[in-house]
Amino acid sequence: MSRVFLISSNISTDPYPVYPLGMAIVAGALDGAGHEVRQFDFLVYDQDCRRLQGDLEAFNADVVCLSLRNIDNVDSFSSDKNWYLTDAKRLIKTIRTISSAPVVVGGPAFSILPEEILSYLGADYGVVGEGEQAVPTLIDRISRGEKVEAITCGSQPLQGHEMGQPLLVPEFVDYYQQHSGLINLQTKRGCPFKCVYCTYPGLEGHRFRPRPVDAVVEDLARLKRDHATSTVFFTDSIFNDPQGLYLELAEEMVRRELDIRWCAFFRPQGLNREVLQLLKRAGLYAMEMGTDAASDTTLAGLDKGFGFDEVLTCQQAAIAEQVPCAHFIMFGGPNETPETVAEGLSNIAKLEHCVVFAFSGIRILPKSRLLERAIADKVIEPGASLIKPIYYFSPHIEVEPMNQMILDSFNGRRDRIFPPSDGQEKMAVMNNFGFKGILWDHLIRFDTPGRRRRRAR
Numbered sequence: 001m002s003r004v005f006l007i008s009s010n011i012s013t014d015p016y017p018v019y020p021l022g023m024a025i026v027a028g029a030l031d032g033a034g035h036e037v038r039q040f041d042f043l044v045y046d047q048d049c050r051r052l053q054g055d056l057e058a059f060n061a062d063v064v065c066l067s068l069r070n071i072d073n074v075d076s077f078s079s080d081k082n083w084y085l086t087d088a089k090r091l092i093k094t095i096r097t098i099s100s101a102p103v104v105v106g107g108p109a110f111s112i113l114p115e116e117i118l119s120y121l122g123a124d125y126g127v128v129g130e131g132e133q134a135v136p137t138l139i140d141r142i143s144r145g146e147k148v149e150a151i152t153c154g155s156q157p158l159q160g161h162e163m164g165q166p167l168l169v170p171e172f173v174d175y176y177q178q179h180s181g182l183i184n185l186q187t188k189r190g191c192p193f194k195c196v197y198c199t200y201p202g203l204e205g206h207r208f209r210p211r212p213v214d215a216v217v218e219d220l221a222r223l224k225r226d227h228a229t230s231t232v233f234f235t236d237s238i239f240n241d242p243q244g245l246y247l248e249l250a251e252e253m254v255r256r257e258l259d260i261r262w263c264a265f266f267r268p269q270g271l272n273r274e275v276l277q278l279l280k281r282a283g284l285y286a287m288e289m290g291t292d293a294a295s296d297t298t299l300a301g302l303d304k305g306f307g308f309d310e311v312l313t314c315q316q317a318a319i320a321e322q323v324p325c326a327h328f329i330m331f332g333g334p335n336e337t338p339e340t341v342a343e344g345l346s347n348i349a350k351l352e353h354c355v356v357f358a359f360s361g362i363r364i365l366p367k368s369r370l371l372e373r374a375i376a377d378k379v380i381e382p383g384a385s386l387i388k389p390i391y392y393f394s395p396h397i398e399v400e401p402m403n404q405m406i407l408d409s410f411n412g413r414r415d416r417i418f419p420p421s422d423g424q425e426k427m428a429v430m431n432n433f434g435f436k437g438i439l440w441d442h443l444i445r446f447d448t449p450g451r452r453r454r455r456a457r
Helices: 021-032 048-057 087-096 108-112 114-121 131-143 170-180 200-204 213-227 245-256 274-281 296-301 307-318 337-346 369-377 399-409 420-432
Strands: 003-008 036-041 064-069 102-106 127-128 151-153 182-184 231-234 261-266 283-294 325-331 353-360
Touching: 003 048, 021 036, 021 064, 021 131, 036 170, 048 087, 048 420, 064 087, 064 131, 087 102, 087 114, 102 108, 102 114, 102 131, 108 114, 108 200, 114 127, 114 151, 127 131, 131 399, 151 213, 170 182, 170 213, 170 353, 170 369, 182 213, 213 245, 245 274, 274 283, 274 307, 283 307, 307 325, 325 337, 337 399, 353 399, 353 420
Parallel strands: 003 036, 003 064, 064 102, 102 127, 127 151, 182 231, 231 261, 261 283, 283 325, 325 353
Antiparallel strands: none
16 A cells, blocks of 8 residues: 655635645545555645655655645636646645655646646646545556556546545644634535536536435534534535435434534525525525626526526525625626626615625636637637636626726625625734634624614625
């Protein structure tokens, strides 16, 4: 068996520090296969290369695996300054000075652009897709001295019962609970929806693959028992699947009386007061909504499959049940015009008692239909490299006037965030005052009987 040194290269805290779940799941699979595993989190250890050198030399690794979470921060205002591959390349160069072990790269960012990223980073091997089976198999072949292709793709999408449990490091759990107040967990993979910009179907498949309810609940119980975890973020592409699998999980969480607070990504469709009441009993305390656009024209341009009236209905149900919501909305996408920008801002004004995060432009990525639209609209040339950030802006709008319209509409509202970097500054201040978790929920105030309705300002 091999000695495998796993490194989480993520150093971003945008929007808050996130536990390296992918690395932990691969570590669990390697440990289960009999390999000796050491996990190293570059963020937890404050990017300390001397600590990395000492740990790597002491471990004497046969293989070093590097996990890449993001290419950049997908914010057109700041992504050039937040292009994370430069740091990953520097990290691999450091590893080369310490160890002669082959370097394997994986993770969601790598799977988006594997050939270009592998070439840029200068690693030996790369793994595309789910790593629970692919990484142990690759390491076994390397240890036997077999000739291995530079890029290995995971086999057929794993079924729920085949998905690995994370091997958590207590020191890492303590760090993330101290700095962000929550730990992340996944209940299913894949996504059947067809949003034009999204890479999830290309990365995880075009259907939901749920983990067994008992396995998820047991993970939650273990987090609480072994790590005193009180708050969790579910990282599913969409938590509220149309089949209602999420309701089965909620019912079991209620039955087990886990007493864990949680948040997740939601599709603003099909959520009513009865559903929210069940989710609240299961521990729901906030929802992040993939609203994505603010007019029916631009929602259709993104192929969202719902209209803004459904967004309003979901928000009204959330207000009635006093569940804080954040809506993430991108301006400048397909079908955007000055008229749809004005309509979208008018619609956003109807969203009460919630936070709205607005983005300008949409990051173009392979494995998304937005790439095809961008080529058709002559936003980019066919074959253009996407390793550096390129953003889609509708040819029917001018960017600066659009941005100014958003700024003017949001002016004076603490619950309206644009550009995204403005939100990061607000969250940093709140964190300095001791607030933990998703943080934006503290910007929302619900009306109580006898009080006048008023906007959060």
